[in-house]
Amino acid sequence: MSRILGIELRRSAAAGAVLMLLLAGVILLYVAPQRWSPGWMSVVMIQREYLVLLWPLALAVGAWQSRREHRSNVAELFASTARPRAQRMMPTLGALAIAVTCAYLATVAAVVPWIIGTARYLPATAFVIAAVGALAMIAAAWLGLAFGRLLPHVVTAPALAVAGIGLLMVIPVAVRHREWLALIFSPMFGMGQYTDYQTVYGRVSAAQAIWLAALAGAGAVLLASGSWRTRVAALLPAILGASLAIMVIPRDDKFVATPVDPVAQEQVCAEGSPQVCVSRVHSGLLPEAAPVARQALALLAKLPDPPTTVHEDTTTYYPATSPPRQAEVVLMRITVDEHGHLADKAHILHEMVTTLGANTDGCRGTSSSVPVMRAAGYWLLGREPATDDPEEPPEVNAEAVKLWQGLRSLPEKEVAARVSTVRRAAMACEDLGGLLTGRAQ
Amino acid sequence: MRWLALYLRSRRVPIALAAAAGSTTVMWSLWSIFSNEREVGAPMVILTVLLLVAAITATLAGPDDALERTAALSWPPRRAAHLLAALAVVAGLLLATLVTGARFGPAWLVIRDAAGLLGLTALGAVTIGATRSWFLPLGWTLASIVFPLSGVKSSEILTWQSQIPGNKTAAVTAALLGVGGLIAYAVAGPARRAPAEAAL
Numbered sequence: 001m002s003r004i005l006g007i008e009l010r011r012s013a014a015a016g017a018v019l020m021l022l023l024a025g026v027i028l029l030y031v032a033p034q035r036w037s038p039g040w041m042s043v044v045m046i047q048r049e050y051l052v053l054l055w056p057l058a059l060a061v062g063a064w065q066s067r068r069e070h071r072s073n074v075a076e077l078f079a080s081t082a083r084p085r086a087q088r089m090m091p092t093l094g095a096l097a098i099a100v101t102c103a104y105l106a107t108v109a110a111v112v113p114w115i116i117g118t119a120r121y122l123p124a125t126a127f128v129i130a131a132v133g134a135l136a137m138i139a140a141a142w143l144g145l146a147f148g149r150l151l152p153h154v155v156t157a158p159a160l161a162v163a164g165i166g167l168l169m170v171i172p173v174a175v176r177h178r179e180w181l182a183l184i185f186s187p188m189f190g191m192g193q194y195t196d197y198q199t200v201y202g203r204v205s206a207a208q209a210i211w212l213a214a215l216a217g218a219g220a221v222l223l224a225s226g227s228w229r230t231r232v233a234a235l236l237p238a239i240l241g242a243s244l245a246i247m248v249i250p251r252d253d254k255f256v257a258t259p260v261d262p263v264a265q266e267q268v269c270a271e272g273s274p275q276v277c278v279s280r281v282h283s284g285l286l287p288e289a290a291p292v293a294r295q296a297l298a299l300l301a302k303l304p305d306p307p308t309t310v311h312e313d314t315t316t317y318y319p320a321t322s323p324p325r326q327a328e329v330v331l332m333r334i335t336v337d338e339h340g341h342l343a344d345k346a347h348i349l350h351e352m353v354t355t356l357g358a359n360t361d362g363c364r365g366t367s368s369s370v371p372v373m374r375a376a377g378y379w380l381l382g383r384e385p386a387t388d389d390p391e392e393p394p395e396v397n398a399e400a401v402k403l404w405q406g407l408r409s410l411p412e413k414e415v416a417a418r419v420s421t422v423r424r425a426a427m428a429c430e431d432l433g434g435l436l437t438g439r440a441q
Numbered sequence: 442m443r444w445l446a447l448y449l450r451s452r453r454v455p456i457a458l459a460a461a462a463g464s465t466t467v468m469w470s471l472w473s474i475f476s477n478e479r480e481v482g483a484p485m486v487i488l489t490v491l492l493l494v495a496a497i498t499a500t501l502a503g504p505d506d507a508l509e510r511t512a513a514l515s516w517p518p519r520r521a522a523h524l525l526a527a528l529a530v531v532a533g534l535l536l537a538t539l540v541t542g543a544r545f546g547p548a549w550l551v552i553r554d555a556a557g558l559l560g561l562t563a564l565g566a567v568t569i570g571a572t573r574s575w576f577l578p579l580g581w582t583l584a585s586i587v588f589p590l591s592g593v594k595s596s597e598i599l600t601w602q603s604q605i606p607g608n609k610t611a612a613v614t615a616a617l618l619g620v621g622g623l624i625a626y627a628v629a630g631p632a633r634r635a636p637a638e639a640a641l
Contacts, residue, residue, distance in 0.1 A: 024580055031588070052587050057580060071572070155460050158495035158575045162488050165583050169484070 001091070008091040012068070014099035017061040021100065021137075025054055025107030034338035036111065038196040039119040039281050041264070043111055044129040045198065047104075049191040051136055056164035058100050058137045062144020063157035065096060066223070070152035086224035093142060093220055100137035105130065118340035120284040121264060128205045135212045136187035140164065142219030146234075149223055180251045184211050184242075190256070195316045196281050196336070199261035207249035214241020258318040265314045278312040282334050288342040293332055296352040299380050300330065302412075303420045307357045315361055322361040325427055330357035353380050356419065358426040368433030370396055373426065375403035375436055376419040403436050452500040452523075458530065460496040465489065465534045465545075472543040481545045484586045486535070487554055487602055489545060491582045493531045494558040495575045500527070501563065502571035502631035510630070521627040524563055528619075531555040550606040557601065557615030558582065560622025567625045570632045 009015070028050045029036065036046040069075050078088065108130055148156055168186055175181040182189040184207050191200075214237045221234040250256065267277035270286045276293040278286055293310035300306050305327075313331035315322040323331060330352055337343035354377030371385075378385040378400070385400035407415045422435045449455070468489045472481050500523070503509050510516070532552050535545040545551065558578045565574030582602045589603040590596035597610040604611035 020576070020580070024584065028584070028588070053580075053584055056583060060579065153456075153460070154499040154572055154575075155457075155464075155492075155496045158498075158579045159464065159492055161579055161583065162492050165587070166488065 004091045005094050008095040009098065012092060012095045012099075013061060013065040014095045017058075017065075017096070017099045017141075018103045018106070021054055021057060021061070021103035022106050022110070024057060025050060025103065026110045028053060029107065029111055033111075033114065034336075035193070037115055037118075037338050037340040038193075038336040039115070039284075039340075040122045040126050041129075041199060041261070041281065042193055042196060043108060043115070043119075044126045044133070045191045045193055045200070047108055048129060048133045049188050051133060051188040051191075052165065052168050054104070055136060055140045055168060055187060056161040058140035059144040059147075059164045060157040060161040061100070062096060062141040062146075062219075063148030063160045064144075065092065066145045066148025067152050067154070067156070069149075085226050089220075089224045092145065093223070096141040096145065097138045100141045101134045104134045104137050115340040118284040118336075121281045123199075123261070123263065125199055125202070125205075125261070128202065129200050132205050132208050132212065133187065135209055135216070139212045139216035139219065142216045142223065144219075146219045146222035150231075180249050180256045181246075183256055184208060184245045184249055187212065190259075194258075194318050195260065197260050197264040197279065197314065197316065199259050199264065201250070201255045201259055203248060203250050204255055204259070207245040210248060211241050211245040214238055214244075217241070254319070258316075260316055260319065260321075267311050274308050274310070276310045278332070278334060279314050282312060282336070284340075285334065285336070285342045288345070289332065289334060289348075292342075292345050292349050293330075293352075296330065296332075296349050296357070299353050300357050302380060303416050303423065305420070310352075313359075323359065325359045327424070327427060329359075331359050350381070353377055356380070356423040356426060358423050360426050360429065363426070363429035369426075369431060371399035371403055372422060372432040372434075372436050374400040375407060376422045378404055379407050379415060379419060407436060448519075451503045454500050457496050457500045461493045461530060461534060464492040464496060465538070468492070469538055469541070469543050469545070476543075479542060479544055481538075481543055483550070483603065486545050486550060487582060487586055489535065490531060490551060490554045491558060491578065493534060494527075494555065494562055494578060497527045497531065497559070498562055498566070498571060498575045501566040501574065501626070506631055506633060516630060517627040520630060521623055524559060524623050524626060528552075528555055528559055531559070547606050553606070553612055553615045554602050556619035558618075560615075560617075560619035563622030563626035564618070566631045567622075567629045568632060 025047070029047070036042040069078065081088075144157070144160055147160055168188060171186040172179075172182045172189055179190070183204055187208060218234045218236075218238040218241075221237065222231055225231045225234065261281075264279060264281040266280045268280050268283040268286065269275055269277040270290040272290075274294060274297050276286070276290045278289050282289075289312075297307065297310060307328050307330045309329045310332050311323060311329050313323065313333045315333075323329075332348060332352055334348075335343045342348070354374065356373065356376055374385045374387075374397070385397060385404050387397045407418070410418075418436050422432055425432055425435060468485065472485060476482075532548075532555050535551045535555075536548055538545045539548065561578045561581070562574045565571075565577055569576070585600035585602045588600070590600050591604065591608075594610055597604055597608060598614050601608075601611035601614040
């Protein structure tokens with residue numbers, strides 16, 4: 001059996017399929033490396049999203065392979081042999097399954113050298129997500145084999161690929177608000193990352209795996225069957241798998257629409273003081289982030305009772321959550337560039353200091369607060385206030401510059417006290433208007 | 442006329458035409474049933490062009506090309522005419538829908554993509570054989586539908602199939618592919634195949 005499998009691997013479309021899928025997958029990944037450079041979870045999830053192309057191609061590969069018998073005119077000859085059809089199909093099924101799995105996993109492996117230096121967080125979930133992706137490829141290839149045998153025409157394979165991509169594009173629209181349904185039936189749905197902390201929960205992966213295994217089973221039965229009665233029986237595993245998956249999948253928004261991994265958000269701290277922490281998913285960037293964070297703390301140290309710690313800002317918009325407001329903690333927003341390194345360090349420092357290290361997430365800022373905050377922040381930076389927002393009315397920055405000039409004429413201690421008042425007011429979500437002006441005390 | 446009838450039969454043109462017409466009907470019905478809009482979405486139009494071109498792929502080689510080549514006929518004009526007729530069929534089928542309730546348009550997009558994809562398919566038929574010639578058009582077009590890029594010239598060339606109809610770069614790319622495919626196929630003809638694959 002293994003000898004036949006070996007021959008089948010060499011003589012079937014397997015090798016060509018590996019090459020083609022690998023090429024397509026690697027091109028897709030490297031066209032936009034910033035989508036997966038934050039870490040291993042991003043890699044496996046984005047790779048799952050690219051199933052939108054790889055899945056239809058796997059269908060086409062199966063259908064193409066299945067035409068071989070028809071092309072070689074040996075159907076009658078094979079039908080006259082004693083070997084049962086199901087047994088004869090096993091090596092083909094095996095060869096294609098091996099091929100598409102290898103291609104899928106090799107694509108993931110192709111990005112390893114790119115981010116191995118910066119990516120640290122590798123939970124077991126990442127392996128599960130990749131395994132479900134490989135299972136989706138196997139299901140597609142086997143289904144393609146089955147359809148290719150039922151309709152042995154040269155146009156079957158491309159038509160099947162077009163139908164496959166159409167299906168993947170239509171499912172999210174067709175299910176309307178029942179996103180959990182799309183999550184079962186489309187292996188690429190919901191895999192685009194809103195945040196670097198996103199994940200796929202185990203029960204969701206389990207439901208997907210059940211459905212895909214059932215689909216692969218249906219394809220195998222359809223391929224091995226010789227009569228219409230057994231072909232209809234191939235519907236049975238598909239229906240069973242679909243109902244089981246629907247029972248297993250959680251429908252709560254926490255699992256479906258906004259799956260965030262709390263372990264990825266946990267803070268991991270650098271050695272030395274002052275304390276600097278980033279989320280676990282970004283822990284590989286700690287050596288790059290720590291100097292920037294300490295520089296910001298040094299600038300903020302001009303204030304009376306200054307903040308002492310830097311944490312990563314783990315704010316997510318879906319779900320809308322934010323770290324707690326603490327006076328001694330400055331939040332740092334971390335973005336990863338396409339090489340997996342910390343993006344735009346100067347901007348991070350600027351952002352931390354001009355917000356005075358205050359977490360104002362969820363506050364409704366009033367228009368009078370903006371110039372005050374800016375003047376205070378730029379006083380800490382030791383520069384004249386400026387804006388990089390071209391849409392902002394010029395009066396805002398002019399007002400900030402006026403306040404800043406007023407601060408420069410005051411004694412340093414007095415200014416530090418006023419800026420500290422602004423910081424406390426900002427953290428309490430109060431109106432900041434007028435806090436920097438007034439007579440020196 | 443007798444020659445033409447025999448030629449069309451040897452290239453399995455009737456079944457290819459039936460497949461093309463069938464695909465158009467299916468896509469047309471899908472849009473008519475599931476959408477209230479008259480103008481068909483661009484991805485759907487491009488996918489339909491791709492399907493029709495794939496259906497025509499099968500006619501690019503006969504059952505025995507080696508034998509065909511020995512005939513005392515001038516093949517290049519005939520092969521060129523075959524490709525041009527294929528373009529007319531693809532464009533004709535889709536442009537006919539412009540008068541119906543689901544319009545597969547705009548016309549320029551259909552013609553550009555049909556010409557470019559047919560040229561690409563013909564290039565494939567010359568190099569890797571007619572039965573495999575749909576590989577590259579399929580993979581390329583699906584990728585460009587899912588991830589359309591615009592702005593930079595190189596990315597417009599990479600995703601020429603899904604550019605807006607007025608895009609010059611895409612038009613030039615399609616024209617180059619179309620003309621290149623036409624010339625290569627007319628001059629060289631389909632690639633010779635191993636005897637085992639002779640029957641489609």
